[in-house]
Amino acid sequence: xxxxxxxxxxxxxxxxxxxxxxxxxxxxxxxxxxxxxxxxxxxxxxxxxxxxxxxxxxxxxxxxxxxxxxxxxxxxxxxxxxxxxxxxxxxxxxxxxxxxxxxxxxxxxxxxxxxxxxxxxxxxxxxxxxxxxxxxxxxxxxxxxxxxxxxxxxxxxxxxxxxxxxxxxxxxxxxxxxxxxxxxxxxxxxxxxxxxxxxxxxxxxxxxxxxxxxxxxxxxxxxxxxxxxxxxxxxxxxxxxxxxxxxxxxxxxxxxxxxxxxxxxxxxxxxxxxxxxxxxxxxxxxxxxxxxxxxxxxxxxxxxxxxxxxxxxxxxxxxxxxxxxxxxxxxxxxxxxxxxxxxxxxxxxxxxxxxxxxxxxxxxxxxxxxxxxxxxx
Amino acid sequence: xxxxxxxxxxxxxxxxxxxxxxxxxxxxxxxxxxxxxxxxxxxxxxxxxxxxxxxxxxxxxxxxxxxxxxxxxxxxxxxxxxxxxxxxxxxxxxxxxxxxxxxxxxxxxxxxxxxxxxxxxxxxxxxxxxxxxxxxxxxxxxxxxxxxxxxxxxxxxxxxxxxxxxxxxxxxxxxxxxxxxxxxxxxxxxxxxxxxxxxxxxxxxxxxxxxxxxxxxxxxxxxxxxxxxxxxxxxxxxxxxxxxxxxxxxxxxxxxxxxxxxxxxxxxxxxxxxxxxxxxxxxxxxxxxxxxxxxxxxxxxxxxxxxxxxxxxxxxxx
Numbered sequence: 001x002x003x004x005x006x007x008x009x010x011x012x013x014x015x016x017x018x019x020x021x022x023x024x025x026x027x028x029x030x031x032x033x034x035x036x037x038x039x040x041x042x043x044x045x046x047x048x049x050x051x052x053x054x055x056x057x058x059x060x061x062x063x064x065x066x067x068x069x070x071x072x073x074x075x076x077x078x079x080x081x082x083x084x085x086x087x088x089x090x091x092x093x094x095x096x097x098x099x100x101x102x103x104x105x106x107x108x109x110x111x112x113x114x115x116x117x118x119x120x121x122x123x124x125x126x127x128x129x130x131x132x133x134x135x136x137x138x139x140x141x142x143x144x145x146x147x148x149x150x151x152x153x154x155x156x157x158x159x160x161x162x163x164x165x166x167x168x169x170x171x172x173x174x175x176x177x178x179x180x181x182x183x184x185x186x187x188x189x190x191x192x193x194x195x196x197x198x199x200x201x202x203x204x205x206x207x208x209x210x211x212x213x214x215x216x217x218x219x220x221x222x223x224x225x226x227x228x229x230x231x232x233x234x235x236x237x238x239x240x241x242x243x244x245x246x247x248x249x250x251x252x253x254x255x256x257x258x259x260x261x262x263x264x265x266x267x268x269x270x271x272x273x274x275x276x277x278x279x280x281x282x283x284x285x286x287x288x289x290x291x292x293x294x295x296x297x298x299x300x301x302x303x304x305x306x307x308x309x310x311x312x313x314x315x316x317x318x319x320x321x322x323x324x325x326x327x328x329x330x331x332x333x334x335x336x337x338x339x340x341x342x343x344x345x346x347x348x349x350x351x352x353x354x355x356x357x358x359x360x361x362x363x364x365x366x367x368x369x370x371x372x373x374x375x376x377x
Numbered sequence: 378x379x380x381x382x383x384x385x386x387x388x389x390x391x392x393x394x395x396x397x398x399x400x401x402x403x404x405x406x407x408x409x410x411x412x413x414x415x416x417x418x419x420x421x422x423x424x425x426x427x428x429x430x431x432x433x434x435x436x437x438x439x440x441x442x443x444x445x446x447x448x449x450x451x452x453x454x455x456x457x458x459x460x461x462x463x464x465x466x467x468x469x470x471x472x473x474x475x476x477x478x479x480x481x482x483x484x485x486x487x488x489x490x491x492x493x494x495x496x497x498x499x500x501x502x503x504x505x506x507x508x509x510x511x512x513x514x515x516x517x518x519x520x521x522x523x524x525x526x527x528x529x530x531x532x533x534x535x536x537x538x539x540x541x542x543x544x545x546x547x548x549x550x551x552x553x554x555x556x557x558x559x560x561x562x563x564x565x566x567x568x569x570x571x572x573x574x575x576x577x578x579x580x581x582x583x584x585x586x587x588x589x590x591x592x593x594x595x596x597x598x599x600x601x602x603x604x605x606x607x608x609x610x611x612x613x614x615x616x617x618x619x620x621x622x623x624x625x626x627x628x629x630x631x632x633x634x635x636x637x638x639x640x641x642x643x644x645x646x647x648x649x650x651x652x653x654x655x656x657x658x659x660x661x662x663x664x665x666x667x668x669x670x671x672x673x674x675x676x677x678x679x680x681x682x683x684x685x686x687x688x689x690x691x692x693x694x695x
Contacts, residue, residue, distance in 0.1 A: 032495045080416075080475060082615065136675045142619040143674070146667035149612075157660035276611050286483060289476045322494045327487035335462070335480040338472035 006349045013340045013347075018304070020343075021333030025325050038319045043326075046314020047307040053314070055192025058201050059267060060306035063088070065204040066259035067284020068302060069211045070122075070252045072293040074140075076215065077248035078228035079133070083144025084256045085281025086151035087125045089274060091118035091257030092264040093155050096174055096271040099181025100167040107180040114181050115203070115261050122257015123250045125151055130249025134242040140249075148277050156273055172273040183266040200262030205299075207255065212295035214251075224248045259284060290334050305330065383651060385526045387640070389511070390647050392535035395639020397422070397597035399538040401617035402624065402631035403545055404589030409626055410549065411582025412562040413467050414474035414688040417460070417481030418590050419614025424459040425452030425594025427489035430605040431496065433505040433598075444507040445599040449534070449592050456591015457584050459485065464583040467690065468576055474688045482614070490607050501606030509534055509600040534596050542632035549628055558582055562684035565691040575691050593617065623674065626684060637673075641666030 004012065026036035047053050067084050074081035095118035102110055125147055132138040160171050168174050183199040215221035226234040227244040235241050259280050264271055287305050291297030312326030336343065401418050408415035429448035437444045463481055466472035493502055512533035518524045549555040560568035561578040569575050594610060602609045616638055623637075624630025645662040648654040654662065 028491070032491075132671070132675060138671070138674050139622050142622055143671055145612075145615045145619050146671050149667045150664045153660055153663040161660070276608070285479065289479060322491050324487035324491035324494070328484060328491065331480050331483035331487070334476065334483065335466065338476040338480060339466050339470035341471040 002347050004347050004349065009344065009347050009349055013343050014337060016343050016346075017336035017340065018333050020336045021329050024332035025329035028328060029321065029325060034321045034325075035319070039315050039321045039325065042318040043308070043311030043315040046318065047311030050193060051191070052193030052195045053310060055189070055195025055197035057303070057306045057310045058192075059195060059197045060310050061302040062198070062200040062204045062266065063259040063263045063280040064284050064287045064302040064305060065298060066207055066255050066262065067280050068287035068291060068298045069207055069295075070126075070254075070256035070259065071285050071288040072291075072298060073211070073215075073224070073248055073255065074126075074252035075288065075293060076228045077224045077244060078231065079130075079140050079245075079248065079252075081126065081129075081144055081249070081252050081256075082141065082285065083126060083129060083147045083253070083281075084259075084284050085277035085279075086144070086148035087122035087253040087256035088260035088263070088278050088281050088284075089151050089155055090121040090125045091260030092278075093159065093260075093271050094118045094121035094257075095181075095261040096177060096264045097163065097167070099177045099265065100174060103178050103180070105180060110181045111183070111265075114265060115258070118261035118264070119254040119257045122260065123254040126249045126253020126256065127246065130246045130253075133249070134245040148281075152274060152277060159271065159273065174271045176269045177265065181265060182269060183262060184269070196267050198262070198266035200266035203258070203262060207258065208295050208299050211255075211298075215295075220247060224251075256281065256284070286330065286334060290337055292337070304333075381522060381525055385529065386647060386650065387643065388526050389531050390643035391636060391640040392532040393600060393639070394642045394646075395635045395637075396532060396535045396538045396600065397593040397613055398617045398620050398635035398638055399535075399542060399593075399632050400596060401590045401593030401614060402620040402635050403538075403542055403628055404586035404593065405618055405621035406624070406626055406628050406631050407545070407549070407558070407589070408582045408586035409621065409687050410562045410684055411558050411579045412565060412684060412686045412689065412691065413463070413579050413583050414683075415460075415463065415478055415583065415586050416475055416618060417463050417478035417614075418586070418593075418617050419610060419612070420478075420481030420483070420485035421456045421460055421587055421590030422594030422597065422614045422617070423485035423489055423610040425456040425591030426598035426602070426609050427485075427492070427594075427605050428452050428455035428591070429595030430502050430505060430598045431493075433507060434503060437505065437507045440507075442507065445505075445509050448599050449595045452595025452598075453588040453591040456589075456594065457587040460583050460587025460590070463587075464580050468579050468583070471690050471692065474690075486607055486610070489605060493605060502604045504603045505599060507599075508603055509596070532600065534600060538596075539632060542628045546628040554581075559684070561691075562686055565686050565689075569691075569693065575693065579691070590614070590617075619670070622683075623670070625682075638666065638670070641669060 022040065029036045029039055047057050067088055070084055070087065071081055095114040098114045098117050099110060129140045129143040129147060132143055133140045159168070159174065163174070185199050188197055188199070189195060215225065223234070223239045223244050224247065226237070227239060227241055231241050260278070263280060283305065287301045288298060290305065291299070291301035308326045308330055312323050315321055315326070316323045401422055404421070405415055405418055429452035432451040433444050433448045436447070440447055459481065463477050466477040467474050490500060494500060509532065511530040513530055514528040518529040520528070549559065557568065557573045558578050558581065560573060561575045565575045597613060598605055598609060617635070620634040620638055621631045623634035624632070644654065645666060648657070648662045
């Protein structure tokens with residue numbers, strides 16, 4: 001058993017989780033007689049070995065940062081927002097529509113307008129669930145699931161029936177947006193080997209900062225966190241539970257909407273009919289869980305996630321190993337992060353430190369028999 | 378189409394679409410009443426669907442008509458084994474229940490597809506040959522009016538699901554096992570003090586949910602989709618989760634909520650065959666089930682309260 005300071009432990013445990021996740025992937029590959037070394041080397045070389053790969057990895061991470069922040073905000077208020085796919089989709093269609101409808105507007109007005117409108121669209125979708133929760137106590141898990149489907153079919157209808165056919169190529173695809181509404185930056189793309197990297201990443205970094213500042217430095221953030229930790233105590237302290245429920249869902253949906261915006265104005269430059277809920281929504285959920293809900297954690301988790309996703313495509317073409325192994329590795333990493341209590345047992349924290357009480361991690365405290373760390377995050 | 382014809386079409390398609398939800402939601406009820414939140418139902422269903430299809434394709438010639446029923450058991454057992462992951466993580470390793478459940482959802486589809494690629498060398502399986510067809514109850518089907526609506530050309534697994542939900546209600550509320558299970562979900566310390574094995578009960582809850590969720594997936598694969606691919610189980614597990622909450626963590630409630638979801642879903646699917654409904658633009662038919670669910674929830678149910686210790690880890694004192 002190693003003796004480490006709590007701080008080192010905090011870094012070591014996730015690193016071991018990641019390593020263990022890769023190990024699980026390697027084991028599965030070995031069982032089905034694929035070569036794990038070949039797999040992982042082709043994965044990393046295609047995601048990070050050239051400028052195009054790096055650009056695509058960053059591009060992949062951009063929307064995930066937003067959707068993960070969206071999940072994390074709702075989560076710290078005590079809500080399980082699985083409506084991220086629908087909220088992102090609303091943001092995507094809205095921003096593309098606004099840009100397509102105003103081809104002659106100057107970029108300084110149009111781009112911010114489209115971005116903000118996209119965020120608002122996401123916020124409205126999530127806000128419905130938040131309002132119902134605050135007003136009637138309706139369970140947000142049900143409403144956000146239902147809203148995913150409602151948005152999915154409504155977007156299809158809006159694009160195919162309501163949107164002017166002049167804005168579309170065919171029933172399933174819109175025209176490509178004009179440069180005055182695009183997040184694409186030519187020099188950035190060419191610097192990264194003509195990849196689809198775009199200004200969205202700068203927005204995402206600003207988003208990470210805002211998230212950190214909001215949750216840690218503002219009263220709103222503090223209230224959201226306290227309502228999540230203990231709604232009754234917060235109410236006793238004079239905070240409005242209803243107000244904070246609605247705020248947190250609006251913010252959550254706004255960030256998720258931005259995820260859709262960067263996907264539309266950045267990655268694809270158009271909107272096309274979706275048949276199932278957006279991946280960036282579900283992946284954002286995983287990224288948030290992997291990053292433990294902290295700003296820096298989300299950023300790092302989104303990058304790791306994207307290395308695996310983009311690298312996995314390379315792995316499939318170069319080494320001929322099914323892409324699915326990547327998703328299995330991701331799931332395994334999150335599993336090990338979830339059971340970090342067990343991984344933590346490998347280390348003994350030094351007694352000298354006072355910041356982290358020991359009972360949290362080694363479970364020997366007898367006075368506190370239940371741990372609420374599980375259900376309330 | 379006469380009224381009896383319309384009703385029998387509605388009832389049979391409601392049954393077909395709700396059966397997977399009924400089984401899976403019942404599983405959720407047992408897991409959560411033992412105190413373990415289970416958002417991994419979707420993943421469990423996926424494993425059930427995958428294994429039942431593989432079993433069905435392999436043994437259809439051996440077992441003939443019996444194959445889909447045995448496929449249910451296979452799906453259930455595989456779902457149970459898969460849910461062990463959730464049980465160990467949450468009960469022994471103090472994992473966050475939502476994260477652990479999400480791991481099941483993340484793990485199952487790629488694992489299923491990876492294995493399909495490894496076994497069949499392609500991304501999705503062939504269609505199964507022995508699926509759940511329509512079934513008429515001998516005798517009962519001849520009753521006038523009720524017979525054709527409820528018992529003729531209907532779904533046999535649906536009737537099994539309804540009977541199972543009644544049995545599971547009885548087990549949960551009228552037996553010692555059920556009382557103990559619920560005690561672990563409401564107040565594990567108190568249960569432990571009274572000598573109940575909390576860890577054991579919670580294992581039982583999660584494994585039952587794995588078994589039933591696996592059956593749910595197997596029913597879906599063998600009655601509706603007919604094969605297994607990455608898009609076989611997309612959202613049904615979450616609908617089952619919603620049905621469980623809608624049904625207020627009660628087996629009968631979960632069954633009725635599932636039937637309602639199945640009904641709403643089948644309206645949007647068979648709507649164009651029905652008079653009156655076929656004039657409504659399809660988008661309204663598509664979103665109606667989900668809007669109606671929210672409206673009903675708001676109007677009639679209001680706040681739904683989970684078992685008190687649901688989602689909380691219990692760490693036994695030494």
